[in-house]
Amino acid sequence: MSTTPEAPVGKPQADGHGSAKPVLQVEDIHTFYGAIEALKGITIDVYEGEIVTLIGSNGAGKTTTLRSISGIVPPRKGKIVYQGRDITGVAGHEVASMGISHSPEGRRIFPRMTVLENLEMGAFTRRDAAGIRDDINRVYEMFPRLKERAKQKAGTMSGGEQQMLAMGRALMAQPTLLLLDEPSLGLAPVIVDKIYEIIREINEQGVTILLVEQNANYALDVSARGYVLETGTVALTDKSASLRTDERVKAAYLGT
Incomplete structure (x- = not known):
């Protein structure tokens, strides 16, 4: 699926944002791993209150885009x-302390630490002890299984429980913008359904979300807009409902 990028529908006049400015603007970034150019001019916008998804095959640049935003792999060019x-x-x-939390691909929890200790690590930029305790309780309300496992070593939990922990840990930083990388990876469908229920709930509580997902059906169902990435570039962007019916997207990513 190789196409000429269409004009983004996420601009204010085209998608109901009025005169609002994006929470996040990624402008023509080029990111490298050594001599290899992984991102070749990615441009995306995310507005307050949205869920925006990046879909694409392995190697398309989805994870690298999130890693560039969160400061793990800074771009060499762009803004x-x-x-x-x-x-x-x-x-x-510093990016985390500004209000951007990153729940990485593969979860990356601390396996030898307890669930509670992992959540506390998510609040490492904070100094408000009472607020941290309140947020731990909110995470437990959202993920009751984590409360049951509070004293258990995180590495002994199931994949679904670890994904819940990774998301809960990211929320402990009180993000304005949450970066979610492949939250459904390796999980059974019933667990994926639960994870996506929680993603909707997090968004309804006022957190803007940029979602990377190889499971395009789930991603386009939960999001307002989407960007299709191919080999480090934006190949296509549109409202998620329109992407679901696009023949190129259906053939390449939706299994139809």
């Missing part, structure tokens, strides 16, 4: 603007 501030090249821990 990343968050809430009007240029954060290009800002260190990852």
Whole structure:
């Protein structure tokens, strides 16, 4: 599926944003791993309150886009603007303290630490002890299984439980923008359904979400807009409902 990029529908006049500015603007970023150019000019916008998804095959640049935004792999060219501030090249821990949380691919929990200790690590940029306790309780309300497992070593839990923990840990930073990378990876369908129920709930509570997902059916169902990435570029962008009916997307990513 190789196409000429269409004009993004996510611009204010085209998608009901009025005169609002994006929470996140990624402008023509080029990111490298050594000499290999992984992103070749990615441009995306995310507006307050949205769920926006990035879909594409393995190697398309989805994870690298999130890693560039969160400061793990800064781009060599281009610009990343968050809430009007240029954060290009800002260190990852500083990006987290600004209100961007990243739940990474493969979950990356601390396996030898307990569930509670993992959640506390998610609040490492905070100093409000009472607020941290309140947020731990909110995470437990959202993920009751984590409360049951609070004293258990995280590495002994199931994949679904670890995914819940990774998302809960990301929420402990009180994000304005949550970056979710492949939350359904390796999970049974019944667990994926639960994870996506929680993603909707998190969004309804006011958190803007940028979602990377190889399971395009789930991603387009939960999101308002989507970007299709191919080999480090944006191949197509549209409202999610339109992408679901696009013959190229259906053939390449929806299994139809």
